[in-house]
Amino acid sequence: MSTLLSHVKRSLFFRLLLIFGATVMLFILIISVSLNELNQNANEIEAIPDYFSRNIESIIEEIGTPPNLASAIALADDLDWRIDIRNPIMNWSSDNDRSLDVDSSVYSETLSNDAEKRTVGNEDIISVSRGGYEFYLYQRSIDSNNFFALYVAVSLAAIVLFFNYFMVNRLLNPVRLLKRGAERIRRGDLGYRVDSDRQDELGELTVSINGMADSLQSMLEAKRQLLLAISHELRTPITKAKLRLEFMPLSGEREQLRGDLNEIDLLISDLLEAERLNSEHSVLVAEPVQILEFVDSVLEQFENYTGGLTLIKPKQDKVIDIDKLRVRLLITNLLNNAIRHGEEKPIDVDISFNEESVFLNITDHGEGIAEEHLPNISEPFYRADRSRQRNTGGFGLGLYLCKLIAQAHGGELNISSKIGEGSQLKVRLPCHLPQPQIEE
Numbered sequence: 001m002s003t004l005l006s007h008v009k010r011s012l013f014f015r016l017l018l019i020f021g022a023t024v025m026l027f028i029l030i031i032s033v034s035l036n037e038l039n040q041n042a043n044e045i046e047a048i049p050d051y052f053s054r055n056i057e058s059i060i061e062e063i064g065t066p067p068n069l070a071s072a073i074a075l076a077d078d079l080d081w082r083i084d085i086r087n088p089i090m091n092w093s094s095d096n097d098r099s100l101d102v103d104s105s106v107y108s109e110t111l112s113n114d115a116e117k118r119t120v121g122n123e124d125i126i127s128v129s130r131g132g133y134e135f136y137l138y139q140r141s142i143d144s145n146n147f148f149a150l151y152v153a154v155s156l157a158a159i160v161l162f163f164n165y166f167m168v169n170r171l172l173n174p175v176r177l178l179k180r181g182a183e184r185i186r187r188g189d190l191g192y193r194v195d196s197d198r199q200d201e202l203g204e205l206t207v208s209i210n211g212m213a214d215s216l217q218s219m220l221e222a223k224r225q226l227l228l229a230i231s232h233e234l235r236t237p238i239t240k241a242k243l244r245l246e247f248m249p250l251s252g253e254r255e256q257l258r259g260d261l262n263e264i265d266l267l268i269s270d271l272l273e274a275e276r277l278n279s280e281h282s283v284l285v286a287e288p289v290q291i292l293e294f295v296d297s298v299l300e301q302f303e304n305y306t307g308g309l310t311l312i313k314p315k316q317d318k319v320i321d322i323d324k325l326r327v328r329l330l331i332t333n334l335l336n337n338a339i340r341h342g343e344e345k346p347i348d349v350d351i352s353f354n355e356e357s358v359f360l361n362i363t364d365h366g367e368g369i370a371e372e373h374l375p376n377i378s379e380p381f382y383r384a385d386r387s388r389q390r391n392t393g394g395f396g397l398g399l400y401l402c403k404l405i406a407q408a409h410g411g412e413l414n415i416s417s418k419i420g421e422g423s424q425l426k427v428r429l430p431c432h433l434p435q436p437q438i439e440e
Contacts (some may be wrong), residue, residue, distance in 0.1 A: 175202065347363065409430065
């Protein structure tokens with residue numbers, strides 16, 4: 001017995017088989033009992049009360065021959081029976097509530113010299129032949145429990161189906177937990193684990209998904225640590241190369257080498273910053289800032305742009321909490337991207353805010369970005385220019401850093417663009433940094 005219980009506990013398929021097997025057996029039982037009840041009701045012959053059998057003579061005498069139809073109607077109402085009267089020239093009935101095929105009735109027993117009990121289907125009737133008239137007496141309607149039996153059967157079937165649904169729903173509840181867990185892991189929350197104490201196939205699947213998340217988290221963390229280590233180690237030779245560069249004689253080659261070293265240094269800085277922001281526990285140094293005044297100070301370094309910058313802002317400033325260095329990097333990268341692809345056309349910087357968020361929209365009127373590139377344009381090292389020429393773009397980290405900075409503040413970066421019309425980069429930053437949530 002313990003072996004069977006252990007097998008049931010460890011096998012989801014076996015438990016589903018038991019549930020559906022029990023459901024089928026209950027339905028068979030309900031159908032069998034219902035059919036039996038219906039057959040019993042169908043086979044029951046309505047018995048004629050003794051009152052009519054004993055007093056049939058007085059009933060017929062009260063109707064009379066020839067019959068007094070008013071008396072017949074009164075008797076039918078008093079007795080709640082139907083009375084049919086026939087002879088060669090008349091065919092009368094007390095009401096039209098229900099009618100039996102009395103001509104097909106079968107003899108059952110004799111009640112008197114001119115009265116007998118007959119059977120039509122499953123019902124008894126009284127037939128009297130007197131004075132050239134045929135009198136037939138039977139109930140107006142038959143109370144039957146057929147519908148009641150059907151209602152009970154349907155109700156029981158509905159209850160069985162409800163409990164069947166409840167048990168299967170409870171049995172498959174971990175599937176919803178696995179779906180939510182897989183979705184959170186898909187969104188990058190590799191620290192999330194699905195809790196389950198099941199020992200069946202769903203429990204094994206939960207363990208596999210949690211193990212997969214552990215492996216992914218370990219691999220990504222190892223990649224991150226390797227990248228950080230390499231980036232830090234590259235700083236030393238880059239610094240030495242810059243130092244030796246200062247002792248080289250002035251020449252075009254020296255300036256070209258200086259530019260290359262600065263680009264490598266910038267790439268290393270961007271990689272380090274991206275990994276810090278991409279960390280699960282990225283730390284922002286937040287402080288209250290007058291946002292309009294802050295954006296004005298960032299735009300000062302672009303005042304020599306030949307296409308011109310137009311700043312659209314509210315009349316009153318607003319204080320928000322931001323990491324100044326990182327938001328400065330965000331705005332600088334967005335403007336550099338707009339200038340690089342703006343084809344020396346005007347760039348619009350629009351700032352607005354409500355009670356909860358600040359909105360920064362930077363619009364250029366340059367070459368634009370093809371629609372197929374928009375979903376991936378803010379991914380690391382992705383560039384719409386497949387030739388990856390340096391004069392058409394950077395390393396492919398600028399917009400990625402902007403997205404990470406916005407997300408670290410609890411905001412978001414959205415990009416829309418049309419070829420030949422330009423691009424619009426929309427940043428939303430909350431006025432106050434979100435509080436870290438503690439997983440239960």
